[in-house]
Amino acid sequence: MRIHTIPDSTNAERVALALGLKGVTDVTWITHDPEDRSGIRAVSGQELVPVVEADGRVLTDSMPIVAWIDRTWPDPPLWPAGDAARREVDGFVSFFNFVWKVPPNAIDGARRAGAPDDARIPAWAEQLRAWRHGFEALLHGRDFLFGDQVGAADLCAYPFLKFAVPREPDDDLFHGVLVEHLALDGGFPRLKAWIRRMDGLPRA
Ligand SMILES: N[C@@H](CCC(=O)N[C@@H](CS)C(=O)NCC(=O)O)C(=O)O
Structure with a gap:
């Protein structure tokens, strides 16, 4: 999995925490210059981070990404049952x-x-x-x-x-x-x- 970020990104930290809790380690972080979003735009068609590339898909928006992580690696669950x-x-x-x-x-x-x-x-x-x-x-x-x-x-x-x-x-x-x-x-x-x-x- 590749994750695009900028230095000290709050929204990217949500994703880092979710993956850390799941024990997922196969992650390559790509840190972009906040003043040059061209690489982020080229990958995702928009300029905000985090952007995840995984399994041939490109995902944007941190909490939907966290929900995808939770579906992909169910343990420990990040949402309650019910x-x-x-x-x-x-x-x-x-x-x-x-x-x-x-x-x-x-x-x-x-x-x-x-x-x-x-x-x-x-x-x-x-x-x-x-x-x-x-x-x-x-x-x-x-x-x-x-x-x-x-x-x-x-x-x-x-x-x-x-x-x-x-x-x-x-x-x-x-x-x-x-x-x-x-x-x-x-x-x-x-x-x-x-x-x-x-x-x-x-x-x-
Ligand atoms: N709803 C998006 C917001 C993403 C967002 O605002 N990311 C910030 C970094 S924490 C960003 O890329 N800001 C760029 C800018 O404001 O130019 C998410 O949760 O991922």
């Missing part, structure tokens, strides 16, 4: 991708557009801080977001939420937004412990 429980996890993934990501992307977009004084930034930042309570609540009485075993919801959220805990600085502007607005302010002990637990998982 339609209702699966749907709950899928609902979380949709929330995370289509709702939670909006504020950090909007703040990042405003900064890149040279509008760091955009009046909407404080509201987006406050929304990000408020959502920390929801993650803390999901971790009451269990080690992972939807149960005692790591699963798709954890892989989906962790590469972004990990910036709540100080780590090696990098110069990525989007990561900087997360560091600034997810800081745990000395609270959120379950969220902090979950990030440390996730830090220790294997990656392909």
